[in-house]
Amino acid sequence: MKNLPKVDAVIIGGGWSGLLMATQLGSRTQLSVVVLERGGARKLPDYLGGMDELEFNVRFRMMQDYSQETVTLRYNMRDRAVPIRQLGNFLPGTGTGGAGEHWGATCPRYVADLFELYTKTVERYGLKKLPEDHAIVDWGVTWDEIEPYYTRGDKLMGVCGKAGNIKGKLIEGGNLFEGPRSEEYPTPPMKLPYAAALFEQAAKSLGYHPYPNPAAALSVPYTNPDGISRPGCAYCGFCDRFGCMIGAKAQPTNTLLPLLEKQKSVSLRNNCAVRRIVFDKNAKRAGGVQYIDANGEECFQSADLVILGSWTLNNTRLMLLSGIGEQYDPTTGKGAVGRNLTHQVSAGTQVFVDKPLNRFMGAAPTGICVSDFDGDAFDHSNLPFIRGGTFRVAGTGFQPVVSFGVVPPTVKARWGSEWKKAAIEWYDKVAGIGFSGEHIAYKTHYFDLDPRYKDHFGDPLLRMTIDWRQNELEMVKFATAKAAELARAMGAKAVIGPPSFERYDARRYQSTHVQGGTIMGKSPETSVVNPWGQSWELPNLFILGGSTFPQNGAANPTTSVIAFTYRTADTLISRYLKSPAALA
Amino acid sequence: MRRRHFLVLSAASVGGVLVYSLDRKVSRLCAQDRPGQAKPVSDKSGGKPDKSVQSKTLRIPLRFFTESEAALVAAAASRIFPSDDAGPGAHEAGVVIFIDRQLAGPWGRDARRYTHEPFEDGLAAEFGYQGKATPRDVYRQGLKDLAGFDALPPAQQDEKLKHIEDSVFFTLLRRNSIEGMFCDPIHGGNVDMVGWQLIGFPGPRMSNVNDIDKHNGEAFRPKPMSLSQVVPEPVRPSEEQTRSEPKRKKTSA
Numbered sequence: 001m002k003n004l005p006k007v008d009a010v011i012i013g014g015g016w017s018g019l020l021m022a023t024q025l026g027s028r029t030q031l032s033v034v035v036l037e038r039g040g041a042r043k044l045p046d047y048l049g050g051m052d053e054l055e056f057n058v059r060f061r062m063m064q065d066y067s068q069e070t071v072t073l074r075y076n077m078r079d080r081a082v083p084i085r086q087l088g089n090f091l092p093g094t095g096t097g098g099a100g101e102h103w104g105a106t107c108p109r110y111v112a113d114l115f116e117l118y119t120k121t122v123e124r125y126g127l128k129k130l131p132e133d134h135a136i137v138d139w140g141v142t143w144d145e146i147e148p149y150y151t152r153g154d155k156l157m158g159v160c161g162k163a164g165n166i167k168g169k170l171i172e173g174g175n176l177f178e179g180p181r182s183e184e185y186p187t188p189p190m191k192l193p194y195a196a197a198l199f200e201q202a203a204k205s206l207g208y209h210p211y212p213n214p215a216a217a218l219s220v221p222y223t224n225p226d227g228i229s230r231p232g233c234a235y236c237g238f239c240d241r242f243g244c245m246i247g248a249k250a251q252p253t254n255t256l257l258p259l260l261e262k263q264k265s266v267s268l269r270n271n272c273a274v275r276r277i278v279f280d281k282n283a284k285r286a287g288g289v290q291y292i293d294a295n296g297e298e299c300f301q302s303a304d305l306v307i308l309g310s311w312t313l314n315n316t317r318l319m320l321l322s323g324i325g326e327q328y329d330p331t332t333g334k335g336a337v338g339r340n341l342t343h344q345v346s347a348g349t350q351v352f353v354d355k356p357l358n359r360f361m362g363a364a365p366t367g368i369c370v371s372d373f374d375g376d377a378f379d380h381s382n383l384p385f386i387r388g389g390t391f392r393v394a395g396t397g398f399q400p401v402v403s404f405g406v407v408p409p410t411v412k413a414r415w416g417s418e419w420k421k422a423a424i425e426w427y428d429k430v431a432g433i434g435f436s437g438e439h440i441a442y443k444t445h446y447f448d449l450d451p452r453y454k455d456h457f458g459d460p461l462l463r464m465t466i467d468w469r470q471n472e473l474e475m476v477k478f479a480t481a482k483a484a485e486l487a488r489a490m491g492a493k494a495v496i497g498p499p500s501f502e503r504y505d506a507r508r509y510q511s512t513h514v515q516g517g518t519i520m521g522k523s524p525e526t527s528v529v530n531p532w533g534q535s536w537e538l539p540n541l542f543i544l545g546g547s548t549f550p551q552n553g554a555a556n557p558t559t560s561v562i563a564f565t566y567r568t569a570d571t572l573i574s575r576y577l578k579s580p581a582a583l584a
Numbered sequence: 585m586r587r588r589h590f591l592v593l594s595a596a597s598v599g600g601v602l603v604y605s606l607d608r609k610v611s612r613l614c615a616q617d618r619p620g621q622a623k624p625v626s627d628k629s630g631g632k633p634d635k636s637v638q639s640k641t642l643r644i645p646l647r648f649f650t651e652s653e654a655a656l657v658a659a660a661a662s663r664i665f666p667s668d669d670a671g672p673g674a675h676e677a678g679v680v681i682f683i684d685r686q687l688a689g690p691w692g693r694d695a696r697r698y699t700h701e702p703f704e705d706g707l708a709a710e711f712g713y714q715g716k717a718t719p720r721d722v723y724r725q726g727l728k729d730l731a732g733f734d735a736l737p738p739a740q741q742d743e744k745l746k747h748i749e750d751s752v753f754f755t756l757l758r759r760n761s762i763e764g765m766f767c768d769p770i771h772g773g774n775v776d777m778v779g780w781q782l783i784g785f786p787g788p789r790m791s792n793v794n795d796i797d798k799h800n801g802e803a804f805r806p807k808p809m810s811l812s813q814v815v816p817e818p819v820r821p822s823e824e825q826t827r828s829e830p831k832r833k834k835t836s837a
Binding site: 023049051052053054055058059060061064065066067070073080082084085086088117175191192193194197232233234235236237238273340354355358360362366398399401404407415416417423427428452454455483494503504505506507 | 671672695699702710711770784787796799804
């Protein structure tokens with residue numbers, strides 16, 4: 001094992017949260033910082049020549065290599081889990097920028113009451129309304145506390161949109177159902193493709209309140225508070241699952257990397273896979289990390305401060321592999337690591353219209369949303385579920401390999417002349433109404449280490465125990481009926497609803513927004529970190545990202561990940577560094 | 585080393601094919617038929633090809649299939665995505681060449697799939713493909729079971745494919761046929777962008793900023809361009825790369 005010279009801080013993971021923390025420490029402190037990223041280096045010029053659907057959208061060149069590591073899945077504690085052998089239900093990234101490079105750049109905030117989900121739900125509906133076996137908790141943070149950090153995140157990325165609530169004042173044309181914002185979006189909404197424009201009209205005709213999807217692909221050129229300038233989006237359509245070749249879509253490589261390159265106190269090491277956080281249990285102190293470097297050599301990086309900022313699954317797995325804290329056991333309810341595994345309820349409806357939509361044009365985050373059925377915006381007293389979600393017609397550029405072949409329900413063939421003819425006829429006339437719903441936490445949905453399957457280093461894989469429950473089934477049923485109404489108002493000739501939600505499906509993309517495992521909370525008994533992201537177990541260990549979120553919102557989480565990272569950075573710099581101990 | 589196999593096609597029957605010669609230089613062989621006008625023609629009889637190319641045949645080096653396997657794949661892909669009055673199909677697009685290259689490349693050998701044992705069978709479909717067989721294995725076996733398929737009349741071919749409709753092999757073949765129809769021509773399919781022209785997809789178009797919110801309800805169909813026409817630097821697809829990432833040393837826990 002190679003012992004490397006000690007640094008002040010080591011950051012695990014070079015995505016949005018890890019690199020944001022690195023730029024904060026690099027610009028606001030004198031600390032020496034090392035970022036360890038398991039994947040390769042990436043820069044803006046790499047994406048020129050990347051407009052290749054097969055490589056990026058089908059073979060997933062930017063994603064985690066599952067031959068090296070995956071996760072196992074089972075539906076309940078009695079089953080044996082099997083590995084998810086190919087990318088499907090989520091698409092984890094790897095390399096500098098992580099999934100923040102290939103993301104869709106949709107930037108809504110969580111609804112305000114999500115942070116106090118237990119209290120607010122019980123207040124309005126009583127204890128009886130909570131689903132059986134739920135693990136709903138408050139986060140230990142309120143909307144008012146986190147809002148300023150959301151605003152900083154929006155400015156960092158130059159998020160485009162139209163506010164619907166500024167300091168309590170409702171504004172038509174924006175999202176009326178979101179928490180009050182302190183100010184308007186930094187940039188105006190993006191241009192709309194035709195399908196989204198049709199959806200907007202349809203939603204209005206039904207009395208809903210459509211608004212532009214908050215987007216981190218710029219509508220106009222923008223310079224952020226760090227002095228980083230990016231151009232407006234070209235609507236090329238090669239967006240989600242691709243890297244942006246002009247840097248219009250906010251990605252860590254175009255928003256944070258240029259800053260890091262100027263910060264001499266920070267270094268980024270690529271192809272470095274962290275296998276353990278080394279710690280002293282008695283001293284309650286993390287001592288550094290053990291990793292395999294680009295040459296395959298085992299290294300030890302000693303550090304005073306360890307920041308775990310990789311993706312949800314990797315954060316949780318590294319805690320379990322390192323043996324920090326107690327593994328959660330759903331039978332006893334003891335232990336905190338692995339709790340509150342949630343995904344997202346994504347249910348799409350396909351709408352066949354009789355007009356060409358020119359849907360090769362677009363950007364993943366442009367589009368129109370309807371949040372009239374988000375969170376608790378509507379009364380659930382007489383509904384068989386709690387919470388809700390957002391409907392969205394996104395303007396993502398449709399590409400033919402993944403989009404060809406969708407035919408109206410009257411066509412039964414899936415190959416041959418009849419199918420081909422119908423698929424050509426309808427190719428450019430299908431719009432998708434997406435629904436993204438909240439996924440609440442349950443006591444029996446959790447992470448632990450798989451007893452059978454290992455990664456390419458020989459370490460156990462992470463195991464997910466998860467399935468859909470009644471709450472999700474009912475929510476999807478409700479949302480699908482609403483989506484069908486919206487589709488008819490768009491002039492649909494035919495509609496295809498989402499596939500069954502009877503079972504969690506590893507083949508079907510839900511979102512890459514898996515969360516939980518190292519959740520934040522007010523008590524070390526039931527959470528891994530405090531509401532500032534500091535480990536209860538080891539005060540010099542901080543955890544960033546979706547693994548710390550106790551519940552899953554309907555909103556895409558990146559903006560929230562960035563907001564909480566800023567909050568942790570502020571706390572760390574202004575409080576922890578002055579007095580390195582457990583924060584109270 | 586395996587015997588070198590070639591796919592032999594009449595030049596008149598294809599819109600144009602990118603061929604990698606033995607020295608790995610790319611050359612384009614073009615027939616006179618223009619995509620969209622090309623009549624459905626079979627390899628043997630031919631339609632009414634232009635005289636200047638009638639005698640030409642293309643010998644396309646195969647990387648994975650044997651000649652007879654390639655003939656089976658070509659025949660089956662042509663039933664999945666036929667050449668008919670709705671336009672050109674798998675045959676004109678060079679789907680078989682595309683599949684051959686994919687199977688020879690990293691995807692064909694499952695370079696990015698988790699292939700650790702044990703492989704469990706009898707699981708619900710929701711767990712995704714759990715088999716041990718790589719795409720190469722699936723094709724090799726699937727094609728064995730299709731022996732003689734290319735000699736059957738179309739109706740019998742369809743009958744045979746209906747029997748295997750739910751198999752892993754057919755699912756893969758159908759998916760790969762669509763890929764070969766609509767991928768960037770850099771991968772050996774979608775020759776001369778025949779697939780894109782069928783559906784009005786313009787390929788990698790750098791900017792739509794002046795068109796995105798216009799043309800509402802009207803078909804806007806810019807002329808297709810492929811990646812090699814758009815990007816100044818040559819792009820090497822993954823199936824042409826010998827190594828993707830630095831291989832790490834194996835270490836024990």
